[in-house]
Amino acid sequence: MLIIPCPWCGARDESEFAYGGEADIVRPPAEVSDAAWAEYLYVRDNPRGKNRELWFHRDGCFQWFVLERDTATNECLSAHRIDPPGEEG
Ligand SMILES: [Zn+2]
Numbered sequence: 001m002l003i004i005p006c007p008w009c010g011a012r013d014e015s016e017f018a019y020g021g022e023a024d025i026v027r028p029p030a031e032v033s034d035a036a037w038a039e040y041l042y043v044r045d046n047p048r049g050k051n052r053e054l055w056f057h058r059d060g061c062f063q064w065f066v067l068e069r070d071t072a073t074n075e076c077l078s079a080h081r082i083d084p085p086g087e088e089g
Helices: 034-042
Strands: 003-006 010-013 018-022 050-056 064-070 076-081
Touching: 003 064, 003 076
Parallel strands: none
Antiparallel strands: 003 010, 018 050, 050 064, 064 076
């Protein structure tokens, strides 16, 4: 069982959340090649160890956040809110 620390609600069971994939993936410009676009859509690093992931609290606050998790041990290292642009603080 994985306990995920939602930045708004606190520690909750993983069954309340939806996984959103790797964090920090940058969308390429519109004039990119088909191959580069396909790589953006489908190719992921899937590293073993410390990883930054997007999670959505589906059965709670309905917020997206970044979770730092060790994929080898399943340990949740930290969770961070995603602030709207210009409101980082
Ligand atoms: Zn929450």
